[in-house]
Amino acid sequence: PKEIFAHGFVSVDGRKMSKTIGNMVDPFDLVKKYGTDAARYYLLREIPSHEDGDFSEEKFRERYNGDLANGLGNFASRVLTLGASLGKVSDHFALDHDTEKYIDSTKKYVYKKIEEFKFNEALSFIWDLISFGDVYINKNVPWHIEREEKRIKVVFGAVVILDNVAALLLPFLPETA
Numbered sequence: 001p002k003e004i005f006a007h008g009f010v011s012v013d014g015r016k017m018s019k020t021i022g023n024m025v026d027p028f029d030l031v032k033k034y035g036t037d038a039a040r041y042y043l044l045r046e047i048p049s050h051e052d053g054d055f056s057e058e059k060f061r062e063r064y065n066g067d068l069a070n071g072l073g074n075f076a077s078r079v080l081t082l083g084a085s086l087g088k089v090s091d092h093f094a095l096d097h098d099t100e101k102y103i104d105s106t107k108k109y110v111y112k113k114i115e116e117f118k119f120n121e122a123l124s125f126i127w128d129l130i131s132f133g134d135v136y137i138n139k140n141v142p143w144h145i146e147r148e149e150k151r152i153k154v155v156f157g158a159v160v161i162l163d164n165v166a167a168l169l170l171p172f173l174p175e176t177a
Contacts, residue, residue: 005049005050005117006050007047007049007050007053008047008050008051008052008053009052009053010043010047010052010053010054010055011052011053011054011055012024012025012054012055012056013054013055013056014054025055027039030060034060034064035175036175037068037173037174037175037176038064038068040172040173041063041064041067041068041123041172041173042055042059042060042063042064043055044119044120044123044172045063045067045119045120045123045124046059046060046063046120047120048118048120049117049118049119049120050117067127068176071127071130071131072127072130072165072169072176074134075130075133075134075162075165076162076165078134078137078158079133079137079155079158079159079161079162080162082137082142082143082155082158083155083158083159086151086152086155093152093153093156093157095156095157095160096157099132099136099157099160099161102129102132103129103160103161103164106125106126106128106129106132106164106168107164107168109122109125110122110125110126110168113125114171119172122172123172126165126168126169126172129161129164129165129168130165132161133158133161133162133165136157136158136161137154137158140154140157142154142155142158
């Protein structure tokens with residue numbers, strides 16, 4: 001190999017893991033309780049590559065609820081509900097320039113950070129795109145648009161944002177993506 005990736009040590013609540021102290025974290029229990037993608041997300045997002053990191057159940061739950069359930073989960077649910085309310089949405093619409101530009105720059109940054117093994121930063125950019133998608137929906141308020149073609153175009157934009165989020169998340173959260 002041309003490069004070897006090695007992560008740092010993982011402590012628990014600021015202390016070295018130790019059987020004597022009894023602060024070991026069983027990854028199988030964590031996965032059973034929250035799922036593989038959630039455990040993978042926390043480790044990749046909270047523990048920078050090549051550096052030591054800390055695990056705490058409290059921080060794990062905060063990331064799980066804040067980022068996965070309330071962030072990604074709510075955004076996906078909103079977009080899918082909007083899409084379902086319209087039925088089939090054609091792909092003959094073009095994205096507005098700002099949305100297209102934001103998606104393209106996000107992809108560029110994410111790919112760059114992956115190449116640098118800075119997975120936590122790559123995920124941060126993906127979550128910025130999710131926030132952008134939420135703002136896009138809130139700003140355009142598709143449920144208040146009376147002209148069907150304009151409403152469909154706005155929902156199409158939200159679907160494209162979600163589709164790009166899913167594609168970018170694939171290497172990190174394969175089941176979720």
